[in-house]
Amino acid sequence: MISAAQSERIDWEAALVQRARNGDMRAFERLYREHIGRVYGLCLRLVREPSTAEDCAQEAFINAWRGLKSFQTRSAFGTWLHRIAVNVALARRRKPAWMSQPAASPEEQEELEEMEWSLDTPVEVSEIEAAVAELPDGARDVLVLSGIYGYSHSETAEMLGVAEGTCKAQLHRARALLRRKLNPESTP
Amino acid sequence: MSDLGSRNGSPFNGAPSSAGASKVTSLRDLPPAIEPPRDLWPQIEQRLGPAVKPRAPWVPVLRARYLATAAALVAAVAVGVLIGRGLLPARPGGDLASTTSNTQMLPAAFVRDPRYLRERAQLLQSLNARLAALPPDSRQKVLASLATIHQSMREIQAALGREPGNALLQEMLVDTYQDEMRVLTTVQEASSPSGEI
Numbered sequence: 258m259i260s261a262a263q264s265e266r267i268d269w270e271a272a273l274v275q276r277a278r279n280g281d282m283r284a285f286e287r288l289y290r291e292h293i294g295r296v297y298g299l300c301l302r303l304v305r306e307p308s309t310a311e312d313c314a315q316e317a318f319i320n321a322w323r324g325l326k327s328f329q330t331r332s333a334f335g336t337w338l339h340r341i342a343v344n345v346a347l348a349r350r351r352k353p354a355w356m357s358q359p360a361a362s363p364e365e366q367e368e369l370e371e372m373e374w375s376l377d378t379p380v381e382v383s384e385i386e387a388a389v390a391e392l393p394d395g396a397r398d399v400l401v402l403s404g405i406y407g408y409s410h411s412e413t414a415e416m417l418g419v420a421e422g423t424c425k426a427q428l429h430r431a432r433a434l435l436r437r438k439l440n441p442e443s444t445p
Numbered sequence: 446m447s448d449l450g451s452r453n454g455s456p457f458n459g460a461p462s463s464a465g466a467s468k469v470t471s472l473r474d475l476p477p478a479i480e481p482p483r484d485l486w487p488q489i490e491q492r493l494g495p496a497v498k499p500r501a502p503w504v505p506v507l508r509a510r511y512l513a514t515a516a517a518l519v520a521a522v523a524v525g526v527l528i529g530r531g532l533l534p535a536r537p538g539g540d541l542a543s544t545t546s547n548t549q550m551l552p553a554a555f556v557r558d559p560r561y562l563r564e565r566a567q568l569l570q571s572l573n574a575r576l577a578a579l580p581p582d583s584r585q586k587v588l589a590s591l592a593t594i595h596q597s598m599r600e601i602q603a604a605l606g607r608e609p610g611n612a613l614l615q616e617m618l619v620d621t622y623q624d625e626m627r628v629l630t631t632v633q634e635a636s637s638p639s640g641e642i
Contacts, residue, residue: 269613286486287613289489290486293485297485301479315485376471379470382467400472406477
């Protein structure tokens, strides 16, 4: 549910997007200021290297500016921007082999229904970030988008250009790997 | 191992912790936003620069009816009377929109400019007489446009009352005052007995 404050923010964002679409660079700069943290955070988590993440974030905003005319204002600007950022980040890597991996098994599907996945004991932010960064590309991509940024399986799959089943399989794998890294004694 | 593997010097060290906690149990507790180590905007702007021709800011997108009415006014003015002239007045108080730093300028400074206030008062004073010189259709459109502009001003001012420091609101208010001045000046020129229109 969208709160009144969120709704107001979104309305202003729509006004900024409209102005940016009309060529107003200052409006676009405001959009940049509003979203750069999340876009850079997403890029950094996907590419793991700060200078590459900076390049990706820059590229994402440049592509966004050029594609503003095609942006459907009824959808969220942030989500659209993230989709562009993911495309840029993925393009920086070689074609990922994981994209053609098999879909999640029924057991994995069932486990994934528990969307609120959590750790047994609290861990430091830097520790969990480092553990996420060490995950294999495909598992990390899915975990970052669905686990940290809260996108649904279908949204994540669409952003990454993979089947939803593949996405679920990767998420299952990511969670298992992460748990093993963070709670090694709990692993059989 | 990636750059993110090390605890010290990790690019994630600058990330804000959620609710002030440094320990988390869920990925959802991780801050989605991480500020880049430097401002990326100057480079983005530079790369976009040659391809962009920024327009002067026009009407804030507050109300669709505002745009529709204003567009109708523009059409009426263009078709009816004002052809071939540079009708828009010089922006009172200079071009506030030209630099980002100017967004910090309070609209109050603009609307208190004595020259602007004097011009506006004169134009408003003579508005009724000048409207009478316009064709009925144009007159109705002008009145509707001014009503919508004044409604926008009230809404923006109310919003500014809640968020006095909002630079976008300040800028939109200035834009709206400029739009009002533009309409008033257009009416003045359109109704000029000299037939210069």
